[in-house]
Amino acid sequence: MPTADNSATLQTVSKIARSRRLTVCLLSPHPLVLSEFERVLSRTGFQITQRQLESTLAPDLLRLSIPRALVYVVDAPAAGPATGALISNILERVASARVLVVAQKFNEAGTFSLLRMGVKGLLTYAEASEYLPAALPLVMRGGFWVPRAILASFVDSILSNVRGRRMLKMEAGTGLSRREQEVLDPLLENLANKEIASKLNISERTVKFHVSNLLNKFGVRRRADLILLCYQRRAART
Numbered sequence: 001m002p003t004a005d006n007s008a009t010l011q012t013v014s015k016i017a018r019s020r021r022l023t024v025c026l027l028s029p030h031p032l033v034l035s036e037f038e039r040v041l042s043r044t045g046f047q048i049t050q051r052q053l054e055s056t057l058a059p060d061l062l063r064l065s066i067p068r069a070l071v072y073v074v075d076a077p078a079a080g081p082a083t084g085a086l087i088s089n090i091l092e093r094v095a096s097a098r099v100l101v102v103a104q105k106f107n108e109a110g111t112f113s114l115l116r117m118g119v120k121g122l123l124t125y126a127e128a129s130e131y132l133p134a135a136l137p138l139v140m141r142g143g144f145w146v147p148r149a150i151l152a153s154f155v156d157s158i159l160s161n162v163r164g165r166r167m168l169k170m171e172a173g174t175g176l177s178r179r180e181q182e183v184l185d186p187l188l189e190n191l192a193n194k195e196i197a198s199k200l201n202i203s204e205r206t207v208k209f210h211v212s213n214l215l216n217k218f219g220v221r222r223r224a225d226l227i228l229l230c231y232q233r234r235a236a237r238t
Helices: 004-020 031-040 058-063 081-093 108-117 125-140 148-159 162-169 178-187 193-200 204-218 223-237
Strands: 023-028 047-052 071-075 098-103 121-124
Touching (some): 023 031, 031 047, 031 071, 071 081, 071 125, 081 098, 098 125, 108 148, 108 223, 121 125, 148 223, 178 204, 193 204, 204 223
Parallel strands (some): 071 098, 098 121
């Protein structure tokens, strides 16, 4: 039986789903997994479609006909070439699609590969029953549902080389004020608010104000999310 907090969360998610007509496509080779995902999402108001994968071979998944949706939940029992092929197929056919992957566990190499491809959400099977309804609206808006430690490690890998930092700085946000752009550049270098304030000769409070506006404009919750979003946008254009 859901707690009061869980009930409130479900009501909020359901309102978002109805107001934005959030369509979700579930993809899995296992009918029981599809049934469980659909059960978890049954009270959310999402428009659900599902496709049971008859093959888990990469060439077949590259050619698979994909139903159109805003968000795709990909069951990846064994992350590897097959999962990569399916995600590539989705993003090629539906350029604006958001992809969330569910797996037994995620190792660093596999996770980094998924994030580079443009995956927005990562959940284990154990987490999916509780967090999938809350993750989908965030992913739909362009945000990320990625464990903090994994996200931080990936961002560090981007910022560890000069080319990565230059690539991020080239990703100028549209609709930003001159000051917001000035704050964004050092933020993408992973500088702290105090360091940004010193560099721009403004108060730390002013930096916090602009950082908050930037997170809102990009539709993300954390600075690392913003760095990852800029990385993915830039990588998609190269």
